[in-house]
Amino acid sequence: MRVFRVNHLAVLFAVIAIGFSSLANAGRAQEFTPFPETDSYAGVFAQMNAARKRAVASDKLLMYVMGANWCHDSLAFVRMMGNPEIAALLDKNYEVLLINVGYFEYIRDIITRYGEPIVYGTPTVLVVEPESDALLNRATLPFWRNADVISLDQSRAYFEAFSPGQQPPPKGIRSAVLAQALDDITRFEQRQAERLYEALEKLGVLLKAQDNGEKPEGFMQKWNNVAKMRGAITGDLQALRARAARQAAAGETDIQLEFPHYSLFTD
Numbered sequence: 001m002r003v004f005r006v007n008h009l010a011v012l013f014a015v016i017a018i019g020f021s022s023l024a025n026a027g028r029a030q031e032f033t034p035f036p037e038t039d040s041y042a043g044v045f046a047q048m049n050a051a052r053k054r055a056v057a058s059d060k061l062l063m064y065v066m067g068a069n070w071c072h073d074s075l076a077f078v079r080m081m082g083n084p085e086i087a088a089l090l091d092k093n094y095e096v097l098l099i100n101v102g103y104f105e106y107i108r109d110i111i112t113r114y115g116e117p118i119v120y121g122t123p124t125v126l127v128v129e130p131e132s133d134a135l136l137n138r139a140t141l142p143f144w145r146n147a148d149v150i151s152l153d154q155s156r157a158y159f160e161a162f163s164p165g166q167q168p169p170p171k172g173i174r175s176a177v178l179a180q181a182l183d184d185i186t187r188f189e190q191r192q193a194e195r196l197y198e199a200l201e202k203l204g205v206l207l208k209a210q211d212n213g214e215k216p217e218g219f220m221q222k223w224n225n226v227a228k229m230r231g232a233i234t235g236d237l238q239a240l241r242a243r244a245a246r247q248a249a250a251g252e253t254d255i256q257l258e259f260p261h262y263s264l265f266t267d
Contacts, residue, residue, distance in 0.1 A: 033069040034078045035100035041109045044099055048110075055095035055130035059164050062130045063094045066101050066110060067123035070211055074123040076148040080155050089159050095130070103204030103211075108197065114138075117193035120230045121145025127162050134168050142234045178248035181255040185240050188259050192233060199226050199266045222265045229262040236260050 038044060048064065055062045067074030078098070080086060090096055101107050101122060111119050114126060114135040125144045127137040137143075143158065144150070174182070203226055206216040240257055247255045 032075060035067050035069050035074065035098050038100040038102050038106050041106065044106060044110065047097060048099075051095050051097045052128075052130045052133065058095065060093055060095045060130075061136070061162055061164055061166070062126070062128035063090070063096045064110075064126040064128065065096065065098050065123050066107070066119060066126070067098065068101050068103075070103075070207060071122045073121070073145060073147040077123045077125070077144055080147065080150070080152065083152055083155075086152065086155055086159070089156065093159070093162070093164060094127075103208045104200040105204065107200075116141065117190050118196055120234050123147060129165070129167060132167065136162050136166060136168055138168070145230075175248055177253055177255055178244060181244035181248070181257060182241065184257065185237065185244065188240075189233075189237055192229075192262065195262075195264055195266070196226070196230070199264045202266060225263070225265045229264060232260070233262065 051064075052062055054060075065074075065077060067077065069075070081090060081096070099106070099110065101110075101119075107119055111117070111124070111126075114128070116135075116138070120142045121144075123144050124141055125137070126135060126141075128135055140158075199222075203222055206219045206222065209216045210219055240259070244255050244257060
């Protein structure tokens with residue numbers, strides 16, 4: 001198992017020379033595979049820990065890019081890193097590691113290390129302060145799942161928002177009522193995460209078969225079903241937390257929340 005430490009200049013020349021594939025082209029030989037094969041969590045964590053030591057030694061932030069070679073947005077993210085201006089910015093401030101999530105097998109133990117139940121798309125980019133191992137971009141983790149349509153200006157602004165030595169913002173004081181409501185939302189998210197893991201396990205088998213040239217029945221319908229849920233839940237969670245905060249600020253002692261329901265093909 002290998003996990004890449006990124007050489008941005010090498011990425012730039014690779015991107016110039018080689019085209020990119022999308023999910024629609026899965027099943028054909030991938031010419032550009034920047035995310036190396038993963039075969040164990042132990043190997044991933046060894047590479048992550050080594051990257052953390054390098055980041056501390058060089059006074060840089062950590063950037064873990066959880067992606068896959070079958071994912072066109074993951075490949076678009078790597079292509080964006082090859083832009084000379086972006087590459088210079090990343091080389092200055094970040095120790096970057098590409099982590100291959102495989103066919104969804106290598107997600108849970110990585111993301112839960114940082115207190116999140118699941119990722120809602122690939123790539124998911126973790127910006128980490130290496131001394132404390134604190135996640136800095138928790139509020140915007142889903143941002144890069146649409147990397148293919150994110151502009152260079154947006155990319156630059158995102159990376160410039162973080163700097164070496166930065167720490168997560170302190171948690172504000174919460175009333176007991178708000179804390180209880182937020183706990184309820186967290187439990188709701190955890191239940192949905194477990195449902196998603198079940199669906200992703202089955203979907204990954206079909207995706208691998210398609211990558212190998214097969215035509216698994218019903219694959220795209222199932223893919224779109226899961227994508228719809230993953231696309232909706234991030235906004236719903238944000239809205240639920242905002243609603244709870246508004247009710248608490250208004251002095252309500254019994255916060256009322258209506259939790260959405262998502263249909264998955266595994267139901």
